[in-house]
Amino acid sequence: MRIIAAVVLVTLFTMAAKRATLVPGRSQNIAEMALDFVRVNIAEEILGHSARKYLPMLTTMFFAILAFNITGVIPFLNIASTSLIAMPLVLALWTYLVYLSSGIKKFGVGGYLKNALFPPGIPVFLYILITPIEILQVFVFRPLTLALRLTANMIAGHLLLVLCFGASNFFFIHAAGAMKALSAVTLTAGLAFTLFEILVAGLQAYVFTLLTAVYINMAIEEEH
Amino acid sequence: MIDATTTIAVLAAGGDEVEGLDLFLPPEYDIIGSAIVLAFIAFFFYKKILPRFTEILDERTAKIEGGLNQAQAAQEEAERLIAEYKQLLSEARTEAGSIREGARTEASQILAEAQTKASAEAERILENASRQIEAERQAAAISLRNDVGTLATELASKIVGESLDDVARQSRVVERFLDDLEASTTTPAAKGK
Numbered sequence: 001m002r003i004i005a006a007v008v009l010v011t012l013f014t015m016a017a018k019r020a021t022l023v024p025g026r027s028q029n030i031a032e033m034a035l036d037f038v039r040v041n042i043a044e045e046i047l048g049h050s051a052r053k054y055l056p057m058l059t060t061m062f063f064a065i066l067a068f069n070i071t072g073v074i075p076f077l078n079i080a081s082t083s084l085i086a087m088p089l090v091l092a093l094w095t096y097l098v099y100l101s102s103g104i105k106k107f108g109v110g111g112y113l114k115n116a117l118f119p120p121g122i123p124v125f126l127y128i129l130i131t132p133i134e135i136l137q138v139f140v141f142r143p144l145t146l147a148l149r150l151t152a153n154m155i156a157g158h159l160l161l162v163l164c165f166g167a168s169n170f171f172f173i174h175a176a177g178a179m180k181a182l183s184a185v186t187l188t189a190g191l192a193f194t195l196f197e198i199l200v201a202g203l204q205a206y207v208f209t210l211l212t213a214v215y216i217n218m219a220i221e222e223e224h
Numbered sequence: 225m226i227d228a229t230t231t232i233a234v235l236a237a238g239g240d241e242v243e244g245l246d247l248f249l250p251p252e253y254d255i256i257g258s259a260i261v262l263a264f265i266a267f268f269f270y271k272k273i274l275p276r277f278t279e280i281l282d283e284r285t286a287k288i289e290g291g292l293n294q295a296q297a298a299q300e301e302a303e304r305l306i307a308e309y310k311q312l313l314s315e316a317r318t319e320a321g322s323i324r325e326g327a328r329t330e331a332s333q334i335l336a337e338a339q340t341k342a343s344a345e346a347e348r349i350l351e352n353a354s355r356q357i358e359a360e361r362q363a364a365a366i367s368l369r370n371d372v373g374t375l376a377t378e379l380a381s382k383i384v385g386e387s388l389d390d391v392a393r394q395s396r397v398v399e400r401f402l403d404d405l406e407a408s409t410t411t412p413a414a415k416g417k
Contacts (some may be wrong), residue, residue, distance in 0.1 A: 006261045010268040017276040022284055035277055060269040064262060081261075086254035090262055 002068055002081035009067040027176030038062045038209065046213035054216055057098060061091060062209040065134030065150065069201030072158055073194050080201070085147065088208075092147035095212040099142075116219065142215055146208060153204050155195045164190030375405075 016031035024032055038059045043051035068087055072080030081087050103112040117134045118127055164186050171183035330397075379401055383394075 002258070002261045006265050010265060010273075013273045014268060017273045020276055020280045022280065024285060032277065032281075052332040056266075056270045056274050059274060060266045062263075063269070064265045067265075081258075084250065084254060086250040087262070089250065090255060090258040094262070102250075 002071070002087065004077065005067040005071045005081060006064070009063055012064070029071075034063070034098055035059060042206070042209050042213050046210065050220060054098070054102075054213070057094075058209050061094070061212060062205050065091065065205035065208050066201060069154060069204055070198065072154060072201065073161070073197045078161075079158055080154040082204075083158050084148050085151050086098050088147035088150040091208065092143040094166050095146060095215060096143040099212075099215040099219040100138075102216055106220050112219065136222055142211075146211060150208055153200055156191070157200055160193045161190060161197065 011029060016027050020027065020028050020031075039051070039055060042062070043055050043058050047054060065082060068081035070080075071077040073085065100112075103116065106112070107115055116138050117131050119130065122130060135208070162174070167186040168183045168190060171179055171186060382401060383397055
């Protein structure tokens with residue numbers, strides 16, 4: 001299903017890009033709006049003038065995650081690719097490698113580590129506390145939380161939907177008498193959660209991409 | 225749907241017994257598959273989609289900037305033209321004024337000239353007339369003197385011819401002369417009647 005999502009995503013954008021002209025049409029406007037959202041609200045807002053370098057990565061991430069998330073509410077696909085840990089893990093690994101490598105490229109290995117682990121402007125004795133925390137932050141927590149946040153959200157959403165629709169099914173077919181009426185309630189809840197899942201799909205894509213941008217920014221920034 | 229979920233849950237758990245670190249890591253095929261799909265998407269975004277849109281955006285920016293520059297150039301051109309026209313207009317106005325002034329001066333000059341010429345002409349005509357009158361007067365005087373001379377000579381010869389002895393004779397002679405004279409003047413007058 002992630003292959004289907006990928007193919008659909010790529011086809012949509014390639015079509016929009018192929019027909020792209022100077023004066024945008026309807027589909028091009030939508031594509032540009034979506035791309036501009038990543039470019040302006042994520043890349044340029046966080047990274048400022050170094051946004052251009054990381055823009056392709058952030059854009060790919062945002063739309064890939066969005067596509068993989070949205071499969072969770074599409075009938076017959078019904079499960080988000082990102083609700084399996086593998087995809088978020090790969091994405092987080094990508095972020096991890098990019099922010100480490102761009103930090104090292106900018107400051108050198110020593111410079112980057114000093115910058116990241118011994119943040120300037122803090123009393124020296126606090127480094128006893130700060131440095132272990134930063135080590136865990138930079139090398140373990142950041143990628144792991146990225147992956148887990150996304151996976152957990154998608155799993156939870158999927159469970160909620162399954163629960164609602166499964167309950168509707170059960171109440172409507174197997175339950176006796178007045179209990180059948182409960183199926184209406186659960187079905188309504190299922191509908192509401194489907195809409196909610198669409199929101200979460202966009203939101204999680206946004207959060208993941210935003211955090212990636214933030215981590216990159218922290219790695220290449222001169223001062224914290 | 226419940227069935228699908230259980231299947232996936234089993235799949236996610238690896239199906240078989242898993243131990244140690246494998247509990248936390250998804251199976252390799254899953255990771256590789258994810259990476260491949262992601263790489264597929266990334267390829268299209270890096271190579272095809274974003275460059276195209278960036279190109280379009282840049283082109284649009286260039287176009288807008290070009291348009292703005294062009295507009296500004298047009299504006300400057302217009303301002304320059306207006307300034308030029310204003311200058312030309314003021315020059316023309318000055319020239320018209322000077323021409324008018326010149327014409328006025330010339331007109332008054334022509335008038336003065338004409339007046340001088342006219343008065344000179346009048347003076348000349350007057351002088352001519354007076355000169356002519358003078359000449360005629362002189363001619364008249366000359367002819368009168370001639371006539372008077374002739375008459376005097378005639379009279380004198382007559383007087384000498386009669387040998388003037390006495391006053392009676394003398395007066396007769398004068399009487400006769402005057403009669404003759406009268407007769408010579410009345411005869412043409414009588415003829416005229």
